[in-house]
Amino acid sequence: MTVLPSGTGAAAGGLSMPWVEEFGGFFDDAALFPPGNAPMVTAVARHWEHRDAWYGPAVGTFVCPDRRWDELIGQLDAEGPVLDLSLVVVGGPESLAAGLARAQAHPRVRLRAVELPVTGSPPGGLEALLQTVAAAVPRTVTVYAEVGLGPGVHEAVRAVARAGFRVKFRTGGTRADAFPDETRLAEGLVCALRLGVPFKLTAGLHHAVRHTASGTGFEHHGFLNVLAAVAAAHDGAGEEALASVLACREPESVARWCTPHQRAAARAWFTSFGTCSIDEPLADLSALRLLGRD
Numbered sequence: 001m002t003v004l005p006s007g008t009g010a011a012a013g014g015l016s017m018p019w020v021e022e023f024g025g026f027f028d029d030a031a032l033f034p035p036g037n038a039p040m041v042t043a044v045a046r047h048w049e050h051r052d053a054w055y056g057p058a059v060g061t062f063v064c065p066d067r068r069w070d071e072l073i074g075q076l077d078a079e080g081p082v083l084d085l086s087l088v089v090v091g092g093p094e095s096l097a098a099g100l101a102r103a104q105a106h107p108r109v110r111l112r113a114v115e116l117p118v119t120g121s122p123p124g125g126l127e128a129l130l131q132t133v134a135a136a137v138p139r140t141v142t143v144y145a146e147v148g149l150g151p152g153v154h155e156a157v158r159a160v161a162r163a164g165f166r167v168k169f170r171t172g173g174t175r176a177d178a179f180p181d182e183t184r185l186a187e188g189l190v191c192a193l194r195l196g197v198p199f200k201l202t203a204g205l206h207h208a209v210r211h212t213a214s215g216t217g218f219e220h221h222g223f224l225n226v227l228a229a230v231a232a233a234h235d236g237a238g239e240e241a242l243a244s245v246l247a248c249r250e251p252e253s254v255a256r257w258c259t260p261h262q263r264a265a266a267r268a269w270f271t272s273f274g275t276c277s278i279d280e281p282l283a284d285l286s287a288l289r290l291l292g293r294d
Contacts, residue, residue, distance in 0.1 A: 036276025172204015
């Protein structure tokens with residue numbers, strides 16, 4: 001069982017403004033997605049619990065696929081708080097307009113972001129697809145276009161940059177081949193920063209530091225490794241140096257790789273990541289004594 005420090009405010013582990021600057025809104029609540037697969041009623045209830053807890057500032061948007069909209073609104077209290085939502089458009093561009101209309105019309109939903117995959121667009125079709133999305137989504141809503149790591153990543157990120165959107169990279173899944181190695185991820189990170197494109201990550205980042213999952217044998221990236229790598233890239237490091245940071249498995253080394261100020265600056269680029277567990281990443285930060293300053 002994951003155990004987090006109890007309490008509120010500064011008394012809970014000595015919370016201070018640097019903590020919020022480093023990790024505020026970092027953990028997007030993707031409880032509905034694998035491997036968590038929480039029922040909607042559980043996911044929504046737990047989201048409010050997270051937001052009301054002492055670590056609430058670390059919790060980002062509630063991530064929900066468009067095809068589960070009816071389930072979601074069935075769990076929202078007409079007199080309750082407004083839900084900050086990131087809508088994942090799994091039905092493709094054809095379902096984008098309907099999803100936007102529903103989300104924007106609901107009084108208890110604040111649409112913060114739209115996430116949709118653009119990998120696999122036909123040659124020359126990516127620009128047209130992104131233009132269609134740009135015409136449909138209000139400027140007040142952040143768009144994350146999911147592109148694949150590996151061959152073609154530079155062209156895809158460049159197209160996303162021209163559209164004025166942000167990038168989403170996938171860092172895990174239910175199969176071993178869904179986890180990019182450190183070289184491939186480093187390439188994507190450097191590409192995004194050099195083109196001036198903020199990004200989010202999704203899948204496989206339940207823990208702060210790179211590790212091999214005992215149950216599956218899958219190689220998981222650590223979200224703190226990624227944050228340190230982004231800080232290094234921001235200071236001019238190249239892909240080889242970033243790959244070395246991403247490969248490190250020593251928690252204390254990763255925690256000391258950059259200063260709180262450098263991590264806070266890196267958040268301008270690494271905006272958040274989707275995680276089906278909020279407790280696990282926070283427990284890791286607590287164990288590394290990064291949730292407060294002595």
